[in-house]
Amino acid sequence: MxxxxxxxxxxxxxxxxxxxxxxxxxxxxxxxxxxxxxxDxxxxxxxxxxxYLRGEEDLSGWLVRPAGWYADNRVALRxxxxVASVDPDARALRTRAGERIAYDRLLIATGGRNRALAVPGRDLDGVLQLRTRADCERIRALARPGERVVVAGMGFIGCEVAASLTQLGVEVTAVFPGPAPLVRVLGPEVGAVLGRLHREKGVELIAGEGLAAVEGAGRVEAVRTTSGRRIECSAAIxxxxxxxxxxxxxxxxxxxxxxVLVDELCRTSAPGVFACGDVANMAHPLFGRVRVEHYNNAEKHGRAAARSLLGRGEPYDYTFSFWSDQYEHSLEYVGFAERWDELVVRGSLEDARFLAFSLREGRLRAVAGLNRGGDPELEADSELAACAALIASGGRVRAELLADEGTDLRQLAPPRPL
Ligand SMILES: Cc1cc2nc3c(=O)[nH]c(=O)nc-3n(C[C@H](O)[C@H](O)[C@H](O)COP(=O)(O)OP(=O)(O)OC[C@H]3O[C@@H](n4cnc5c(N)ncnc54)[C@H](O)[C@@H]3O)c2cc1C
Incomplete structure (x- = not known):
């Protein structure tokens, strides 16, 4: 046999x-x-x-398991x-080196890679992107105090890199579409607050613009924006x-x-093939079809996939949460909302200490907490844990109760572990 x-x-x-x-x-x-x-x-x-980018910590605290765990547990970590191709009918795959490997069950967890920007000059030295440890070390090597770096795009990675480089003494100019950083995820109100925080730290923000070209002889000397503005720099991220x-x-x-399309049990359309993490476009009982690009989901979806692979899966109904640290400011977010028809604020946008609730048709879909709300994963009694329970309940909630400091969020929904 x-x-x-x-x-x-x-x-x-x-x-x-x-x-x-x-x-x-x-x-x-x-x-x-x-x-x-x-x-790695x-x-x-x-x-x-x-x-790690700022040279303040190593990665030892971020390993899923210590390096020796894999061999100790008979996991062949290669x-x-x-992987170059998969043949679900034969239950086999082929690696890029040409090796054929058979499987009983396959889990696809290949994540994502940076979107390429099709601009002239993008191959010049000093034009970088950030996903891997090697990418990070290249950026760190170019982060010289007093020199100017252009960050193109102010989503979470752009914002965090702009903050870290600024903390290292680098002069940062950020070029991005839309009126403020992170508008697509957090909306213009919260985006404006984050924009102000970056500006206060000295980041030059060029809103409503894209990158048209990177210029230089061999290595980057400047970038040109879509309106024709030229910004001299020693690196572009x-x-x-x-x-x-x-x-x-x-x-x-x-x-x-x-x-990869998966159902609530991480199953793809092919028998015996599952997917999880950033690469998986999942059917979620509350949010519909979503592909989530965050750490907490990668961890929990990986765990959920393991249970499904073992035949013990349950519908994956995680309410989602993530965080972002920029300077001394901490953003925590629960839920998932790409569109909303009402944004309600509790706290102060002015003081950068608030909860921002995104509602759709009277239902709470997501909450962003800036310097407020606690850690929904670690503090069961926190405001954001209460928000997660409220989102999970799927019920209607009155906007004025969310805005009212006198209403205890914990009273609005039954507690539910994340
Ligand atoms: C710089 C940075 C900072 C971040 N900060 C935060 C944060 O503060 N909070 C937060 O919630 N999230 C954060 N994230 C997002 C979080 O890291 C991702 O959601 C998480 O890495 C997703 O894990 P994953 O395993 O699904 O995918 P990935 O991390 O992309 O891992 C996939 C792996 O598969 C490999 N692979 C790709 N193709 C193949 C193939 N054909 N065969 C074999 N292997 C392949 C890749 O090389 C990679 O090693 C950050 C991401 C980055 C890049």
Missing amino acids: TASPGIVIAGGGMAAGNAAAGLREGGYDGPLTILGAEP VPFGRPPLSKG TDAA LAAGIQPNVEFLAGSGIALDNG
Whole structure:
């Protein structure tokens, strides 16, 4: 009898590492292989735009499991072993090096990569993006106090890099579409507050503009914006968001649409193939179809995928949460909202200490807490944990109660563990 090839995980990040840990802790004793495309053991990326970028911490506190855990637990962790194609009918895949690997069940956790900006000059030295440890170290090497760096795009990564570089003494100019940073996720009101915080720290904000070109002879000397403005700089960091890593699934028959389509149990359209983390476009019982690009989801979705792989899955109904640190300011967010028809504020935008509630048709969909609300994952009694419970309840809530400091948010919804 041929031995079972066991479970193979494609991808070596946060979701993959947590799935492997979940499988072993869940009692799976069979062969388990992780095929990754980066040299590192699975780790969390948040410090790459924060403490690690600023040289304040190493990555030891961010490993999913210590490096020795994999061998100790008979997990074959193969870094630099990118998967090139998958054949679900044959239950086999091929690596980029041409090796054929069979599987019983496959978990796709290949995450995302930076979206390329199609601008002239983007290949010049000193034009960088941030996703991996190596990217981070390249940026850190160029972060020289007093020199000017342009950050193009002010989503979370752009904002955090702008903050960290400023803290390192670098002069930062940020160029971004829209009226303020993070408007797409947080709306113009909260975006304006964040813009003000960056400006107060000395970041030059050029709103409503894109990058038209990067100029220089061999290495970047300046960028040109879409309105023709020229900004001299010694480096340019392009932060235009990510796209899911799914190209290797072309021709596999696995249904794709803005990532790998999965149901509430992390199952793809192909029998025996599952997906989780940034790459997975999931059917969520509360939010509909969503692809979430955050650390807490990568961890919990990886764990959920492990349970599903073991046949013990339950519908994944995590309310989602994430955080972002910029300077001394801490943003925590629960829920998921790409559109809302009402934004209600409790607290003070002026003092940058508030909760901002996004409502759609009278239902609370998401809450952003800036320097307020606690950590919804770690503090069960916090305002944001109460908000998560309120979002999960799916019920209607009156805007004036949300705005009223006299109303205890914890009274509005039954407590529910995240
Ligand atoms: C700089 C930075 C800071 C961040 N900060 C925060 C934060 O503060 N808070 C927060 O909530 N989130 C943050 N995030 C987002 C968070 O890191 C991601 O949501 C998380 O990394 C997703 O994990 P993942 O395992 O799904 O995907 P990834 O981390 O993308 O990992 C996927 C892995 O699969 C590999 N891979 C790709 N293609 C293949 C292939 N064909 N075969 C094999 N392997 C492949 C990749 O190389 C990668 O190692 C940050 C992200 C970055 C880049």
